[in-house]
Amino acid sequence: MRNCYVAIDIGASSGRLMKSSKIGKYQITLEEIHRFKNGFSQKNGKACWQMDQIIHEILIGLEKLKASGINECYVGIDTWAVDYCLINKSGERLGDPIAYRDDRTKKAIEQFTEKMSLTTLYEKTGIQIQAFNTLFQLLVEEKEKIKQADCLLLIPGYLNYVFTAKNMLNVQMLRLLSY
Template sequence: MKQNFFAVDLGATSGRTILGTFTEDGLNLEEINRFPNHLIEVGGHFYWDIYALYRHIIDGLKLAAQRGESIASIGIDTWGVDFVCIGKDGNLLRQPYAYRDPHTAGAPEALFARIPRSEVYGKTGIQIMNFNSLFQLDTLRRNHDSALEAADKILFMPDALSYMLTGEM
């Protein structure tokens, strides 16, 4: 029995969708569409254009549907540190900061002034890099970021795109 799975692979500068098909003979992978992933620069900050990424994913799904392919499941893979702030009404509060944005310069040191480095490492086990989610969140907190202050939920990029596709968090 043939079964199709739709994969979204997002990199820092481009993305693609792939149709994976399991048949009795094995797995077949076929690229459906490839697209650019551009950063948006506004006011000295860099953001991911999540709405463009969503549109490209929809384009890939439409191409698969035009071929008459049914999709059993969708998987989304992105870089791991960036997130979207979601308001109480379920709306995205703004475009997500990109990990390349300079707003987290010096962020580890600012956090370590309050919490010892060894304690942070002991709890997270992650390499100390200024763009890690922890440092992004602490930077937004210190800067009284309006999106973070209004956020009811925070979704990492794959989860945010999945939410945009399905309405489910």
């Protein structure tokens, strides 16, 4: 079925797979295929996403889709926008990603302003200043972990990588951190 579209929507407390199909020129159907609870757990004092569990739940949803007779479809992935996975040269994830709700970034803005003003940051990026933004998460990331990383993938890019073995949203660490 070529007119099948699946949205994998991962939120902070739940995730779901939604199937949409075209039925005519201006109509679509929308059906929930699978829903699951999501959240983070404490690991080494950090709030981490349970990435292996998320992947497992997505696989359950895809199996349900296949069992319904769908063998081919277009898939899009949406998650929270600021968290990431660090990937080493072997393509392996360096631990579970730390959730944006973790308090490790409380003082990151203060630390950042020692190097650049928030006004300048806003002028360069146009992004609202929030302590949980990826920039501030990277600022407080474990330095050893960053040294081991070959690239950074935001969570949707990482999930795409897991399911396709293609790194489409690669952010090279060297270019990212050489400011």
